[in-house]
Each structure stands twice: as structure tokens, then as C-alpha cells.
Amino acid sequence: MSVMNTTRLSITETIADGRITFFRLPHLRDAGQADAVLYGVPFDSGTTYRPGARFGPYGVRRASLSLGSCDHTGNDVFAGMRVADGGNLVCVPFDVGTAHVQIEQQAHQAFTGGAVPLFVGGDHSCSLPILRAAADAHGPLAVIHFDAHSDTSSAAHWGIDKHHGTVFRNAIEEGHIDPKRFVQLGLRGPFGEPDPHAFTRGKGGIVFEAHEYNDALTFLQSLPTAWGSHPVYVSIDIDVIDPAFAPGTGTPVSGGWTPREMFAAIRALRGIRLVGGDVMEVAPDYDHADITSLCAAHLLFELLTLLPHRAASNS
Amino acid sequence: MSVMNTTRLSITETIADGRITFFRLPHLRDAGQADAVLYGVPFDSGTTYRPGARFGPYGVRRASLSLGSCDHTGNDVFAGMRVADGGNLVCVPFDVGTAHVQIEQQAHQAFTGGAVPLFVGGDHSCSLPILRAAADAHGPLAVIHFDAHSDTSSAAHWGIDKHHGTVFRNAIEEGHIDPKRFVQLGLRGPFGEPDPHAFTRGKGGIVFEAHEYNDALTFLQSLPTAWGSHPVYVSIDIDVIDPAFAPGTGTPVSGGWTPREMFAAIRALRGIRLVGGDVMEVAPDYDHADITSLCAAHLLFELLTLLPHRAASNS
Amino acid sequence: MSVMNTTRLSITETIADGRITFFRLPHLRDAGQADAVLYGVPFDSGTTYRPGARFGPYGVRRASLSLGSCDHTGNDVFAGMRVADGGNLVCVPFDVGTAHVQIEQQAHQAFTGGAVPLFVGGDHSCSLPILRAAADAHGPLAVIHFDAHSDTSSAAHWGIDKHHGTVFRNAIEEGHIDPKRFVQLGLRGPFGEPDPHAFTRGKGGIVFEAHEYNDALTFLQSLPTAWGSHPVYVSIDIDVIDPAFAPGTGTPVSGGWTPREMFAAIRALRGIRLVGGDVMEVAPDYDHADITSLCAAHLLFELLTLLPHRAASNS
Amino acid sequence: MSVMNTTRLSITETIADGRITFFRLPHLRDAGQADAVLYGVPFDSGTTYRPGARFGPYGVRRASLSLGSCDHTGNDVFAGMRVADGGNLVCVPFDVGTAHVQIEQQAHQAFTGGAVPLFVGGDHSCSLPILRAAADAHGPLAVIHFDAHSDTSSAAHWGIDKHHGTVFRNAIEEGHIDPKRFVQLGLRGPFGEPDPHAFTRGKGGIVFEAHEYNDALTFLQSLPTAWGSHPVYVSIDIDVIDPAFAPGTGTPVSGGWTPREMFAAIRALRGIRLVGGDVMEVAPDYDHADITSLCAAHLLFELLTLLPHRAASNS
Amino acid sequence: MSVMNTTRLSITETIADGRITFFRLPHLRDAGQADAVLYGVPFDSGTTYRPGARFGPYGVRRASLSLGSCDHTGNDVFAGMRVADGGNLVCVPFDVGTAHVQIEQQAHQAFTGGAVPLFVGGDHSCSLPILRAAADAHGPLAVIHFDAHSDTSSAAHWGIDKHHGTVFRNAIEEGHIDPKRFVQLGLRGPFGEPDPHAFTRGKGGIVFEAHEYNDALTFLQSLPTAWGSHPVYVSIDIDVIDPAFAPGTGTPVSGGWTPREMFAAIRALRGIRLVGGDVMEVAPDYDHADITSLCAAHLLFELLTLLPHRAASNS
């Protein structure tokens, strides 16, 4: 990894500037080259229930100001690599189709610019154009998907098959995900159909429901070895977390995982080759005292801690 | 007017039923024929800033439960005519274009069913397909438009010209509004351009800014005589009201009118021939203690009080 | 008036004590004799819609801490007379009938103890047992009633005629109010019946609706002269104020008066012989940033400013 | 079980209708016969602390819209039996005694109508008249009671022994509960007395405190066998859940169970013969982002999943 | 005025950047020279009651994004002069004394840099070091002070005389304000002392209480002529506005002015020579739906509209 030339701002420098970036990082415009770049995706018209995730990037930027740089193993994430705030992807709020074209174009640049991009949403439908761009750069991806919902439904409900409940069906059918390396975790009912995991399992994917946390954790621990240097994308819908910890989201479901469980789940992945990821569905106007945004920022930080460990696999 | 055969439920009847309709009115499915029908339009993907107006019909229905039947002149609105809750217009939340087609079809039925329809939104973009249907039934309409914004902007900002900020430009350019009988009231800055009323005034319309309330009221009082039996549509964006009274909306602007001022403004219109109307942009999740929904329900009630007075003009 | 022996606590004395009283006043237990005593009435099971006024005394005590002692004429209310916090009237929350018996007994003591009692509620039904006690001490009272609602309905709606919507019908029918000296102000619709003021006007009382503020103010200014030393009770339902200023209440109605209008209305009464009063229906859990409680405390203060002026009439 | 003739509405059908029922179920008025009926009990004047549970049925209906039909075993609850929304029980809000008579009469109809009734409250005092009606239909009931509080106190505190803290003492003393088949779970302190379980244990009942979750779960798993076809009533006070997950309630107590723990606890009961049940004390105005109502709807769903399993025991 | 070389960002440019500045203005670091600069002052430890104004600059920046550029006369404020966001003044949150030294140093730079500085607070105590710097640059200032409180109290209450309630006493006693050109408006009680305006009037200043709005407006209209080119500083405590419109503040007082009244008051000043100003005491965490921040941003905009008019007096 190259020599460090971007430095995180101190608290007082951030106050003086008056502008807010993810983790007080330099803006990509000022940073030049980076190893990882954080982007916001302020779009939510793919939402079926409560909208508001368009403000997710805003909320997570703010909450991330108060987080430190070092993980529980003593690793200084921002010292070990150059991370920058890439601003937001710009898209119209009126039309999922048009927005996805705009997002895909900008995501394409992100995946081909030499840095690992991580995205903060925004409704989960945005992960479809992002996965298109990711697969274009890396080939079919291994995907680890944390969510309360499978997001593999079809056009049956709304007559339209591009929204936040269909993203992984589309991504698999379009070939962006290697369905044998597709893991869904945290799903929980009451489900809309008797066999809610039929699509994923039919394609060869693996599902762990919320009540199967212990098994899920064990499985995740096996992935760094099992998957080796295969490129991995981690997609986190904040509603995988129980609404008590993450009320600020559009389609909350009771009975989710705790932040501690999620942090352990991500830490279990150390050693995978992460080429991209996202934290989606953060809707700050349904949040209270910023607890959802804080949790989302923390999850984003945990994703960043996976990156220094990729050195072996991609050097 | 025909014999009354629909009766508003009492409070205890409403409690027993457990379901909520506008003003505890019978549902159109049970009511048979009606003189006026209230519809919800749960759509908000035409919103440029804070979404959430998709829940407006829900909030206004609930708040309307506590309102009585009689105006300050002793007129029992629901005794003098048959009013029903027509449910909601159904449309996809993902795409303004598709949704507007769906809304227009259903609004067409509403305007040709023999009753005066009133709509509760929902973002203001929905008024475009409604006005299309209204003009299809009645010809170019006189329109009285209460709003903080002119909603006459173009595709310049977003590259798309169908959203909640362009509805009246489109409605005029498409010929649904008689521009000489187009009145905008309550508009206020800071404006996006030096001559924000150029479009409306250029077409022959009239504008009163928020600080011109007294002149506006006087002008409104002249309209029943001036316009005679010309069909009139009244469109109220709840943000014409100051955010203190109506925080539950997507693009609030400081310095608006009070509810008392708005009630007086609507009462000044008694004698016009109202053929349709709407109360839009109610976003209950930004509301506090239901005050916005209560105000919106009250405005809807005031619109209903205009209807018995149309007897003279349309009998 | 007697020598002052009760002193309001300073801010730092209040902090040191850690306990909260109305206006940082001494508790009646410590104060000995007083000229006016403020009581809470933490009861709300007479509420037809949103309960929570049981916490009104709590909210108003807290908000009152920040208010000064002197009115706009330079009169130091707490220097000119001895005012104390009398604690709360105690009653069961489960049953209006039992509670009213308990309230009446305690209110009787308050009215016969030599001080003018003012009450903070609590739902408006509590004013009935208070008025019973007041009339027992003073004979039929002149009553000035500020409210969004007439509170003169009957058992028709609920099959029970003792709740917060029937208090003034009962008080008049029981003879506690002189109906010729009964004034209702701020009432507004949509009303439940075509002639909502029939009861009051039929008894000889006077009604000003919310849209008649100017006439109401002029009328109030005439009362000190008109009524001379007749004992007066002022009852303020906080919902006379528009919900924007007082969201923290159970049955808010759009289109109410502003605090400035209400302060002017009370100040117009200087010279009446106030023998008791109340500020009711404050429900802090529906409030935001304490604005309702602050307004209620201010109204209570304005009631207190009427007292020094009674010197002439009752000395 | 008879042929299915009631179908749950789709999301778009629900939007079109505009009215809200539990789980988008048909209203009992339209459904004809049903196997299970869900009733609201909008009453809260039996509350000792924060009122507001009168709006519980309203909140749970709304939150239940977004829940699916199938449990984690693939069972479609609404396909396997006919479930309907029975509306609300109607009662006066002013008086626990009168309300309980009204509730009991309506509950009696519910228990003798051929369907299993489940109730959503409303304060826990309402479970007393419901249990009276249930025992009238089924004889003394086995009762599983989840709660933070024992609800076995007496008239000692308030001088009245019918309120939300005395319901199970009364139900046992009146003979509606078989005290040997009475289980209380989730109770926690600080308690009001040194031996808070004396009453229940003295009658032969069993208590598990909140910190004894594992033992409680094991015990629950033994009940389907132990109790065979004895009729069982399950009463859930939402405050058994920790306030982080269920802030919307009247008397929250720190240290409660998680939704996942509660779901597992109910699932452990599969095989009991459920003849009725309730989810009580949901107070939406203290909720945030609907998380309490969502959890309550989910608990109600879990109760429904117990019903198809009763086939063996009551056929 | 010099050639324009700083351009406000469009909405989409702002979204793309992801960082937020006042009114989407360029940051001073990028702007080079400017005619006016907006600074945040994120300090609130001078607060006697509810803290939180440290987040005022943050809230006002965000709310200002949605405001246009043109006032009601068609003047494009940001076209007519170069305005920039100067970031925040940096100071420690632990100690008013140290913070004021830090603020004064940075304010000194602001006042001597060739642009008119406007400040967004932050508690009102910060106006003292700002006024020191302003007077150092311009000599004793004419000051127009809008507030609910006089802020002329002394060390009597807290034993310390530098806090948000003493700023104008200190500024006058230190000679930074010309006491004959000192106007206080919007003050209201209950006051802490019988003659609350003694200090100001004793120095030759003028006071208008909240209930004297009409007189105040007339007086303000006279100032442009009366004061000619004398340098003027306008200090606005957001609590001059009624808490209904501005709940997000530390010491709200019922009975304040409306935004429309305040906008008219500022517009009356057109023609004065504004050399600095502030909008203070915005505490977003007590706000609801951003209405206070929106109002504050609007007031800041109105202050900016005073600047183009100074051309005549200072060219």
C-alpha cells in the first residue's frame, strides 16, 4: 500500500472548517489518490413503506464525526490506508429507473478508480446499479447480505420489478453475483410466503434467519478460508439490527440482531478480499438521538477494518 | 340536491368499527351515490426535499375524526349533502410518470361519477393528473392556488419536468387551467429567481405574496361574483401555512399564513362553483401532536362548506 | 394586605433544594398563611380523546421556574402578596365520580382557607367540583371561560354526563354559576351541532367565537366596571390557544388565539374581583420543548396579576 | 377446520380501501364466520401512571399492515384458518367499573361466537372482564402471564381494587383462573414488597423473574404436554419487553426481555389449547418510529401461530 | 462592489459535494475575497438554562440549503455581492472566559478582513467578544437588539458576570456600543425586576416590549435616516420569535413575535450601514422539523439583504 498522504482532521480542525465529511476524512477533491473512498447515495424512491433514506448519508456523516480511528485490536484504520469522502452520487429523486442509470455510471467510476468504494444509502434498490458496476470491474461477486428481508421478491406486488425489495433477485439474474457464494443473514418473518428462501436456495445460496445467529457466526468465520481471494461485496441493510437499536429505517422488523452481534459478525470476516460494500436504509428522520446513524457509522467503520487485511490477497 | 341516504358515524360507532374514514363518513363502497367524495393520494416520489406525504391521507383521516359537522354559520355540512370516503387512489411509489398515469385514470372516474371530488395528498405533483382529469370533465378551470411556492418551475433544476415544483406550469401549458382565472396566494421567498412570478403573470394570472394577505383576502371576496358559474378548482399546499402551525410537510418556508387567515380566505370564496379541490403535502411523520393533520382536516372541511353554496350556480 | 413572610426562592436556592414548586414559591406546608395558593389537579380520566393532563401540574411547575416576578407594568406579583404552592389535590385516576368527590372536598378547604386558590389541571372535568366548592364559599359565580369548546354538552355522546365536555352545563344547572355573568370565549368549530351556543345563550350567557377576538377583547374590558365586586372565577382551557403554541393538550382545535392575544385578554380584566381560577388540559407528553407548559405558566402568572387589583373590592 | 372464505387483502387493495384492519384482514362484518377474531380494547383509565393505551388498538392495526402471513416454519397463518378483525369493544373512558361491565358483555359474545378471540389493549385492567367471559365459556383457565409486574396487588395503594395492577388477584379470587395452572413470567423489581410473589405462589402458581429467562423457557416447553387440552389463555403485557424495544407503554421497567426471547417463549407453547389471549398496554404516543406497535403486532402474530396446532386438542 | 467571482452551488452540485455550507455558498478557503462572510460560533457554555446552541451553526447551515437567493423585491443577494461561508470560530466548550478570548481573536480577523461578517450562534454571550472586535474595527456601534430578554443583568444571580444574560451590559460598560444608539426590541416578561429596562434607558437606549410591535416597527423605519452612515450591528436572539415558531432555543418565552413581524422589522432597516450582525441561541436539538433553523436561516438572509443597500453610505 502506498505512502500515506491524506490525514484525518482533528475535532478542532473539523469545527473550524464547518463542513462535515465521513469520519472527518479529507474530501476526495482534496485527497488526490485514496485506497478506499466512502460515498453517499441519497436516494429513496425505491422504498415501499417509510421513505427518508435519502438523508442517510447526511446522518451517517454527522454521526461518524465522533468515532475514533482504531479498532479493538489496535489497528488504526485511517493510518494504515488512505481513506477519503467521495461526496454523494447524484441522481433524480423521481424515478427509480433514471436514478439507477445515474448511480451505475458514477459507481462505475468508483470501482475503476483504484480504490475500494463503500456506499452509504439510501434505499437498498441502489445496491443494484452498484453491484452492476462492481461486477463489471471484478466479475461475479461473492456477496454477504445482512438484512431483515431477503430482497428477492419480484414484480408481483407492485407490477414493477426494480425497487428495494427486488435487488438481489435482479443482481443474481443479471449475473453480478455468484449465487454459490451468496449468503443472506438475519432474515426474519412473518414472511410473505411459506418458502421465503426458495429463490436464494434454488440458486445455491445460503440463508441464516435471525434466530440462527450462532450458526451464522460460525459460518462467517469459515469464509475467509473458503473464499480465498475471491472478490467479496458486503451489503448491510441497517434493518438487520433490531429496531430498538436502529429505529431510523424504512421497514423495521422486530426481533433483529444487536450491534454487538453484528460487529462480531463482520469481524469474523477478516481475511476476505473486500472489493466493495454498503450500509443502506438509514433514515435519520425516524431516528432518535442519532442512535441509528451512530450504529451505521460503526458498521461502516467495521467494514473498513476488513480492508487492511486484504493486503495479502491483492498485493 | 337529492335525499340524504348516507349518515356520518357517531364516535362510538367509529370506535366499534375500528376503521377510520375521513370525518367518520361512510365508505363509498357502502354509500352508493354521493354528492362529494374525499380521496387520498398516498404518493410522494415527486418530492424534492423531505418525503413522507404518502402518509398524508392516513394522518388527515385520523385527525378528521374529532371534527364536528357544522360550520360557524350553523350549516351542517354532512346533513346538507351526501359525502363519502372514496378510499385512496392507488399508484406505484417508484416512478412519477407511471404513478401519474394511474392517478389520472382514477381521477377521471372521480370527476365523471356525479360527485365533487376532493383530494388529500400526497405531494403536489399529484395535482397535475388530477387537473388533467378535472379539465377533461369541465374544460379549462379557474384555479385558486394557496402555497408557499409557485410550483411553476421547469426541468432546469433536475432535468425532469414532472415533479412537485412544476405542476402549475405543466397544467397551464397543457391547457387545463384558464390562465386568466389563475390565482396564486401565499407565495414567499427567498425566491430562486429575481422575477419568480414571471410565468404566472405572463400568462395573465394573479399572484399575492404572503406579506400581502389583506389585499389577497379582498381579492378573494370578489371572485364569487367575478367568476359566476365558471368551474373552480382550489388547490391548497399545506405549506402556505407557517411551519409553526404545519410542521408536517416536505418543504416548509418560514413566514406563512395562520390557520385563521386561511379559514377566512376560504370562507371568502362562498358562492364560487367548486368542482374539485385538494389539500396536499401533508407529511405526518414530520408533524407534532397531529397539529398539521388537524389543520389540514379543518381546511378540507372548509372546502366542503363551499359546496352547499354552489346550489344556486349549478342548479 | 398583610406583611410579607413568604419569599420566592432564588434560582440557586431552587437548584440546591432539588424540588420544584410553582414559580419557585414556598410550599404551603412551610409558608403558613398565604394570600393565594396554587394547586395541581393531576387527573385526566374525564378526557374523551388524548389523556395525559394528569401530568399538567408537573409540567407547569417545571416551566414556571424560569419565569420572573414582575408584570409589564412593573408590579412584582410575589412581593405584593404571599403566594404558595399548595401541592396537588389527590384523587383516584380510575373513576370520574369518585375523583370529583375527592377533589371537591379538598377544593372546599382551599376556598375556605383565606387565600385565593388557583388550579392547574388536569382535565376540564375537574373544574366542576372546584366550582362547587367555590360557589359554596362565594355563592353563584361570574365565570369567564376561555376554551376551544363550549363544554356544555350532555350525556348524549357517552351515556355519562360527567366528563370534560359537560362541566359548564353541569355547573350552571347545579347553580354554581350566575348564567347572566357567564362568558365563553375562543370557541370554534367545526361544531357538533348547528346551534352550539344554544345552551349558554338560552341561560343568558355570552359567547365569542375565536374569529371574534376584537369584539371579545372590547367586551372583557367592560367587565371590571360592569361586574364590580361580584366574585369572579376565570377558567382557561389551554386549547383556547392555537395548537401551534400549545400542542400539549388533549383535544386541540386549529384556528385558536395566540398567547399575546390571551395575555391581552386577561390584562383587560384588571379590576375584577377574582376569587379563583384555573388553567386546565395541559398534557406535557404531547408538548414539544415545553412550549405549552411555558405558555400555561405564563397564563397562570397573568391570573395572579389580577389579584393585587382586587384590594379595592375586597378590603 | 372449515373451507376458507375470508382472504387477507393485498397491500394495494388495502391502499385502495383506505381503511386499516389488523393484518389487512377482512372486517368481521364482511367476513361472516371466522376461526379467530382480533378485537381492540381502547380503554386506559385503569392506568396508574402514563395513560395512552386507549390508542393501542389503533397503533397495532397500523403496524400490522407490514407483516407477512407465514411463520418461520413455513406455516401460512391466514391460509390455515379464517381470521377477521372484529373491530373494537366499546366502553366509556371515564370509569373502570362501567367500562368493565361493557367490556365483559362484548367479550362474552366474542367467546361464545365460535371463534378464538384475541384482544389488543388497552390497559391490563381490561383483561379482568375478558377473563370473566372466557371462564364463563370455558371454565377456570390455565393462564400464562407475561409482564414486568405481577398485577396481583390489592386496594391498598389507591383504595380501589379494580385497576391495571390488580387484575390477576381479582381473576383468581373470582375463580376464573385455575391457580395451579397460573404462570407469571418476566416480573422484575425493584418490587413494592419483600415477597412480591406471595399471592401467586400461595395460590399454587409459578413465577419466573426476568433474570430467570432460561429456566422460564424450559418450563414453557413442558406445558403443551403437561396441560394437554386444558383451555389456556395467554396474557402479554408489552412491558415484559425491555423499554428499549417497547418504550410505548405506561409503566416501563428496565431490564426486560428482548423480542427474540419473547418470540421463542411463545413458540415454546405450540401444542397448548389456546382459547383466548391478549397483548396489552401498548401506548403508541410514547412509542418511537412505531417500534412498540411493530413488536406488539409481531407478538399477536405469534399468538395466532399457536392456533393451527390446537386442531388435535379441540377437534 | 467588485466583480463577482464566487458562485453559489446548485442543489445538485451541493449533493455531489456532500458537504454543507451556509446557503450552498463557497467556503472562504476556496472563495478568496468576499464582501460578506458567514461564521458559525458553536459555543453554549454561557447558557443559564437549556444548552445546545453549540449545534446552532450546524442546524442553520443545513436549513439554509433550501432557501433561494432573491428577496421579495427581486434582489438576488448572492449575485449582487460575494458571500462566503467562513466556517466556525473555534473555542473550548468548558469555560466562557477562555472561549471569549478565542472568539474575540478570530472575530477580530473577521472584522478586519474587508468583508462584513455575520455570525450564527451559539449562545448570546458570544456576542460580547464579537462586539469587542467590531468596535475595535469601527468604533462604538449603533446596535439593534432583538430578544425576549434584555441581557443586561449583572453578576447578581450567578456570581459571574460573563454569560448569555449579561452581554449588553458588558458591551455598553466596555464602550463598544453607543448607548444613545442602542435599541432593544421584543423584550417581555414576567420580568425579574420591577424596572427591567432601567439599565438601558439609564444609558440613553430605547426599549420596545413585545406587545409594542407597531410602535417598534415605526421606530425602526426611522433609523436609516436618523443614523445615516453610522456603523450598525444587528443582534438577533432567536427567542425574540414566539416559541411556537422557534422552539429550538434555550430560554424560550411565550408571547413573542412572528417570523412575518420580524421579517418586516428587518426590512424596515434598509438603508442603515450594517457592519456586522448575528443570529444567536439556535438550539437544534430542541427544534422540531427544522422550523427554528429554517426561521433562523431566513433571518440571516434578511440581514444579508441589508448589505447591498449600504453601497450609498460606505462607498
Add this chain to the structure above:
Amino acid sequence: MSVMNTTRLSITETIADGRITFFRLPHLRDAGQADAVLYGVPFDSGTTYRPGARFGPYGVRRASLSLGSCDHTGNDVFAGMRVADGGNLVCVPFDVGTAHVQIEQQAHQAFTGGAVPLFVGGDHSCSLPILRAAADAHGPLAVIHFDAHSDTSSAAHWGIDKHHGTVFRNAIEEGHIDPKRFVQLGLRGPFGEPDPHAFTRGKGGIVFEAHEYNDALTFLQSLPTAWGSHPVYVSIDIDVIDPAFAPGTGTPVSGGWTPREMFAAIRALRGIRLVGGDVMEVAPDYDHADITSLCAAHLLFELLTLLPHRAASNS
């Protein structure tokens, strides 16, 4: 222990009084002598992020009203010893240094008055003057510190070394804590530096991070034996609890402990010789539905349960 002469008030006595004390206890002014005294510390200007802990004592007093007297072992805490509410320590809100002098003086009286004092804050910086007073009375203390943060940072960040992030560094360096008997628990990242526990461990102290709960609990269980009668101070920053359970605090960190885990942790300490303690950083204005204050009151109660067990060690 001496004969009991202070009795906790009943609920109805508390309502009658109208004033609120911790756990409805008698005020120290009325109680005479006590075995334990609870003090509020309403100060928060040592806060680096969200202020508001000045209202912590207020919030905890209110929430504590609803708690019982008996722990899960049947011990009646308030029967077994005399506990009183000592009111608040008074200090200026403008300056950490001055406030700490004031706090230390009052804490000195508390520690030398014969009762065990427990404090409710207030920001954590207040624990420094309290620890000074405690060590002055008892010598260097064993300290058990529950927190999300180590609070051992230096002047590096702000140029000032007395604030809520430096308290334990200062207390150790000043000699008030026996560093070999210093335990920190619940700490979690992302940390500000690679070796965040260097200071504590360098002094001989012990640290358990949040993810090490089980080890921490085992260690705590060893302390009563290991420490014997050494005087112990327990300091609880409410943010040791996850923000879902305790949103009402200034610097929340995702991934904290649950209340049940914390209650078990405190109960593990039974047998230590507690000479003082605190529950700090409760900021009610960021709370929801009082859940943070309820949890804090419960923690305070658990601290009290440690006291009767000290009989053996200090008799």
C-alpha cells in the same frame, strides 16, 4: 445501624406534596440523620459533544418515583437503612474550574457527614471533585468504573485537561485512586488511539472492553473477597449501556451492555465496602419516554443494594 426514622412517602403522599425527590425519599432537610444520601449534580459544561446532563438529576428523580423498595432477594433497601434526598450540589454552569471548586466543597461535606453519598450527574467531569472529597475522607479509593470511554485522555485534544474525558487520569495522578484497585469496564471503540488502555494498565489498573462481558462479570465477582474492607467507589457513566437502552446521554457509543448485564454486574459486587458512587451523563432531553432515566434510577437503586451488605465490613 440506627433505628429507622425516615420513611419513604407513598405514591399518594408524593402526589399530595407535589414535589419530587429521589425514590420519594424524605428531603435531607426534614430527615435529620441518614445512612445514605442521594445528591444531584446539575452541571454539564465539561461535555465535549452533546450537553444536557445538567438535567440528569431532574430526570432521574422523576423516573425514580415509580420504583419499588425491594430487590430481587427480598431486601427492602429503604427499610434497612435511612436514605434521604440531599438536593443538588450548586455550581455555576459557565466554567469547569469554578464549578469543580464548588462541587468539591459540597462533596466534602457529604463525605464527612456520616452517610454514604451517591451522586447523579451531570457530566463525568464532576466525578473528579467528588473523588477528591472521597479520597480526602477515606484515603485512596478502589474504583470500579463502568463507561464506554476510558476518560483518561489528556489536554491534547482541547488544550485543557479538566473535562469529562480526563477525569480518571486526573484522579489517579492526583492520588485519589489506588491504581492497583482501579477497574474499567465496558469500554469500546472505535478508539482514538491504538493503545487506548495504556494509561490505566501502565498504572496497574485493569480494563475489560464491552465485548468481554463474561470475563468482566467473573472478575467482578472476585472483588468482594479480594478487596475486603477497602473503601470502594463505583462510578457509572450511563453510556456503558447501549444507546438503544440509554439514548439520553451526551456521547453514546454503539455496542454497549444491556441493563440486565449491568444489574448482574453490580449485584456481583455485594460484599464490597461501598463508600460512595455515582451515575453520570444522564441527559433527559435526548431521552425517549424516560427510558434512560428509568434505567439510571434502577442503577442507582442497585448501588443502594450494595450498602446493607457493608454492615460487616464497617461495623
